[in-house]
Amino acid sequence: MDYLPQARQVLDIESKGIQSIADQLDERFNQFISICLKALKNKNKLVLSGIGKSGQIAQKMASTLSSTGSRAVFIHPVEAMHGDLGMMYDDDVFIGLSYSGETDELLKVIPAVKRLGLEVLSLTGNVDSSLGKSSSISLPCKIDSEACPFNLAPTTTTTAMLALGDAIAMVLMDIHEFKINDYGKLHPSGAIGRAITLTVDDLMRTGDRVAVIEPDTLVQEAVLAMCKSKGGMSIISNQDKDLLGIFTTGDLKRGIAKDLDFLKRKVSEIMVKSPIKLNKSQMAVDILDILREKNINAIPVVDQDDKVCGVIDIQDLPKFKVM
Numbered sequence: 015m016d017y018l019p020q021a022r023q024v025l026d027i028e029s030k031g032i033q034s035i036a037d038q039l040d041e042r043f044n045q046f047i048s049i050c051l052k053a054l055k056n057k058n059k060l061v062l063s064g065i066g067k068s069g070q071i072a073q074k075m076a077s078t079l080s081s082t083g084s085r086a087v088f089i090h091p092v093e094a095m096h097g098d099l100g101m102m103y104d105d106d107v108f109i110g111l112s113y114s115g116e117t118d119e120l121l122k123v124i125p126a127v128k129r130l131g132l133e134v135l136s137l138t139g140n141v142d143s144s145l146g147k148s149s150s151i152s153l154p155c156k157i158d159s160e161a162c163p164f165n166l167a168p169t170t171t172t173t174a175m176l177a178l179g180d181a182i183a184m185v186l187m188d189i190h191e192f193k194i195n196d197y198g199k200l201h202p203s204g205a206i207g208r209a210i211t212l213t214v215d216d217l218m219r220t221g222d223r224v225a226v227i228e229p230d231t232l233v234q235e236a237v238l239a240m241c242k243s244k245g246g247m248s249i250i251s252n253q254d255k256d257l258l259g260i261f262t263t264g265d266l267k268r269g270i271a272k273d274l275d276f277l278k279r280k281v282s283e284i285m286v287k288s289p290i291k292l293n294k295s296q297m298a299v300d301i302l303d304i305l306r307e308k309n310i311n312a313i314p315v316v317d318q319d320d321k322v323c324g325v326i327d328i329q330d331l332p333k334f335k336v337m
Contacts, residue, residue, distance in 0.1 A: 024161040024169070031157040031170035032177045038154045046135055046151045047185055050084070053107045053133075054186070059085040061102055061132070063094065064111035065119050067168040068175065072111045075179035081200050082183050083192035091119040095126065104131040111136070113155070113171045115143025124148045137175055153178065194299065209302060215294040217301065217331065218315045218324035219245065226251050226322060229258060229282035233269070236261050236281045245327050247312040250285050255321040257314055259285030291316055294323055301326055 050060055060079060064072035072088055079086035089098050102108070108127045110120050115138035124134060124145075136149040139156040146152035155178050161169035198210035225239035225248040236248040240263065250259040261281050269276040269284060276284075290308060292301065292315045304313060305328055315324040 027159065027161045028170050028173045031174040034157055035155050035174045035178050038156065042151050042153060046153055047182070047189075049133060049135060049151065050107055050182070050186060051189060053105060054084055054190075056105060057085075058103065058105045058107070059087060061106050061108045061127075062086060062088045062111065063091050063108065063120060063123065065091055065117050067172045068111040068113060068117070071172055071175050071179060072109075074176065075109075075111075075183065078180060078183045079186065081197070082187040083190040083196060083200075084183065084186045091117075091123045094123045099123075099126055099130065102127065102130050102132055106132050107135060108132045109135045109137070110145055110149070111138070111175060112143075112145050113139040113168065113175065115140045115145035115152075117145070121145060121148070137178060139171065194297065209299040210297055212298040213294065214292045214296045214298065214301060214315055214326060215324075217298055218292075218294060218326050219243075219330065220324045224325045225249065227261075227281060228252065229280065229285075231281050232277070233261070233266070233279050233281055233284070234277040237266060237277070245312060245325065247314070247325060247327070248281065249314050249322055249325060250281055251322045255323075257289070257291060257316055257320070257322050258282070259287045260289045260312075260314055261285050262312065289314060292326060293318070301331070 053060065060076070062072040062076040063069070069090065076086040076088040087101065089101055110124070112120050115136070121144050127134060134149045136145050136152045137155055138145050138152055139154070140146060141152040141154050155171070155175050157170045157174050159165055160167060160171060194210050198207060201207045202211055223243050223245065225236070225243040225245060227236055227239050227248050227250055229250055229252070239248050240246060246263045248261045249257065250261060251257060261284070265284060265286065290304060290310070290313055292304070292313050294315050294317055301313065311328045313326045314322060315326060317323045
């Protein structure tokens with residue numbers, strides 16, 4: 015049985031839902047962002063809240079905001095009414111999520127939140143709902159239909175609301191001029207953390223593990239140098255350690271296929287001049303970007319004086335857990 019048509023139909027419905035949310039954006043979004051920005055600049059926080067699937071989206075939204083430079087927390091509406099209101103302070107901003115806008119548990123907490131001095135914002139499928147009317151600004155996230163065949167299970171609604179939450183987080187992130195180094199401070203663990211905290215200097219090969227040869231070296235000697243270093247690249251350099259070019263196992267395969275006397279030629283005749291290179295102070299994430307974009311396996315490394323000091327080899331990266 016072929017299940018692909020139904021899967022594609024679901025994805026098509028949900029992608030149209032996201033586009034519908036984009037089409038609904040208007041000046042209210044700018045006002046929403048301005049209110050959030052004012053609170054954050056005053057060292058206050060955004061308080062996200064919701065029940066059920068909307069609550070799970072609110073949790074994810076709070077997490078994304080926090081990890082991208084916008085102070086945010088999630089508070090369960092029921093727990094809020096049993097003491098967690100104490101987590102909120104004057105001039106924090108409360109953001110309620112409910113597609114219907116009529117979720118009882120969420121509506122009950124709104125008056126208490128307002129008494130504490132918080133401004134209320136919301137994301138809802140019905141801006142004329144009780145939640146929408148209780149909010150200073152309510153962002154519409156109305157969709158035509160769920161991906162569920164009964165039009166009941168939250169599918170398109172949650173996807174669209176999640177995407178709108180991401181849009182809010184990314185806009186605020188840009189306004190904060192939140193940089194990759196800032197992200198690294200907040201996310202030091204895992205492959206992502208390592209990729210943006212480790213530098214090329216931490217990961218590169220040096221010494222005998224780098225095949226560095228002179229321009230007059232024969233190709234066959236360059237191959238031996240690569241074998242000795244257990245790498246796929248020879249770096250061609252002079253006595254001043256200037257990067258003149260590179261020679262790789264790929265160059266070797268292509269050369270031998272065209273010329274049987276290829277091994278007897280000087281490497282300077284067939285090397286790749288002005289190759290892609292990395293500075294040893296660059297971040298590990300730069301390595302991944304280049305390897306993926308250029309589809310290469312090794313990159314020469316230079317220091318601040320543009321002198322050869324090492325090589326990045328793709329086979330070393332898994333042990334550092336950055337891939």
